[in-house]
Amino acid sequence: MESFFPAVIGNEKLRRRLATEIREGRFPHAYILAGKDGSGKMTFAMQIAAALACKNPDVLPCGECDSCKKILGGFSPDVLVIRKEDDKKEFSVNLIREIKSGLYIAPNELEKRVYIIEHAELMNASAQNAFLKMLEEPPHYAVFLLLCSNTASLLDTIKSRAPVLYTEVLPQSDVRAYLLEHSPRAREMAATDPSRLTSVLLSAGGSIGNAMFLCEDAEKYDAEKNLVYALLDALTAPAAAGIGMLCDALPTASDALCELLDMLKRAFRDIAVLQKAPTCAPLFFERADRAETYTMKITVARAIALVEAVDRLLADLRLNMDTRLAAVSLIGDMRTIMMN
Ligand SMILES: [Zn+2]
Known part of the structure; x- marks a missing residue:
């Protein structure tokens, strides 16, 4: 049976759409992946990066081939995660300049080079303008995935070149199933104090990240x-x-x-x-x-x-x-x- 992005919970339609775009070789240069903090945007982005390189036709990404292992393990030189510096409130133009300095050097191992930009909503105005210039004329191998919790602060010109994909808020039953599979503490709660687990699920508001955090x-x-x-x-x-x-x-x-x-x-x-x-x-x-x-x-x-x-x-x-x-x-x- 074919399956897409097996590590991503929910988001069935979106998974199918992206998998089709990847299979048909028409995945665009950039997407904005928008959703709540803790809703699994980073997992999704890493899965997309792996899928772009994976050659397995049935499961995209398979997680087993060399490129999948390297990318999902975080070892690929062609999949770069860009985060704002810890001590800064904003995402400064320096980070964009860093991206730009390597942008026109061809990928090392893969056909694509994927830039995953976390908290893109924190880019200040000059960072956004510098980023826009790269988006206007990207080399053919570059893919940008901008993760953000709120797209309001992003320039319309960026949004017009990087379509916004919204990740869905997961139903409580999905979050619960995920917790029971991945968190020993959640299994313990389910056995000894089920109302506590219910209250964790309520507070998590459909976010797996929040729910895991609350449990642990x-x-x-x-x-x-x-x-x-x-x-x-x-x-x-x-x-x-x-x-x-x-x-x-x-x-x-x-x-x-x-x-x-x-x-x-x-x-x-x-x-x-x-x-x-x-x-x-x-x-x-x-x-x-x-x-x-x-x-x-x-x-x-x-x-x-x-x-x-x-x-x-x-x-x-x-x-x-x-x-x-x-x-x-x-x-x-x-x-x-x-x-x-
Ligand atoms: Zn693979």
Whole structure:
């Protein structure tokens, strides 16, 4: 039986389309692969790179031939992954210049040279303009795969030369099946604490990367969840007493704070939704009845205002707002909403 991109979960239509393009020799010079973080874009890109070199007609890529092994093992000099430097917030023009310096030298071993650019949405304006020049006249062997979580910041001129392919959000059943196959911790949860596994799946939002992370990092996840409960308890105590004391408990690293805020947002969303639709599946609470203490004390209007306040803060944090300032402002906003 023929199969395409066996390591990619879901995305049936997209897999079929790309495999056909590769087989018929009409795979374009560039694609933007867009999807949530953790949705498997890198796996997909590596599979595409292998498929472009693989000669096995039945399984594309086979994973067994020499070029597949080399590419999927990360050893091929003709498949290059370009990442922004760790200490930089943006993807600078220097990285594009580096690509350009080797671009016109023919591939070493393969017919193609594949450039996989991670977090392409972080390219600043000059990086994008430099990249566009390469896209306009690429050598015949060059293939660019731009991975990004959000295409809004990419120039239209780039998007017109590199069509956007959207990877799909996976159904919970697919993510669950993947976890049970690949994560011993998930199998343990399924056996001893199935509601915990359900809550991991809910929080993962269709992303295998998130789900794996949540399973393997279950302790950290517990700590975050407990902190959200502590915030909810303080918020619903008379006069929101004690909420100020939680300010110091909030994470100081921006990523960690954003993660916590996402979780808090899901809790407020549940509190609003469960009052209107009690049978709706919660996103934060393990079970609907676990939310009852809070739905009795936080009205729908307040819960919506709280979701909006958290959203505003998330937007500010993405624009590099100081995390201490964000924590103070969160506590202040929440208190104000509960008191009004
Ligand atoms: Zn192969």
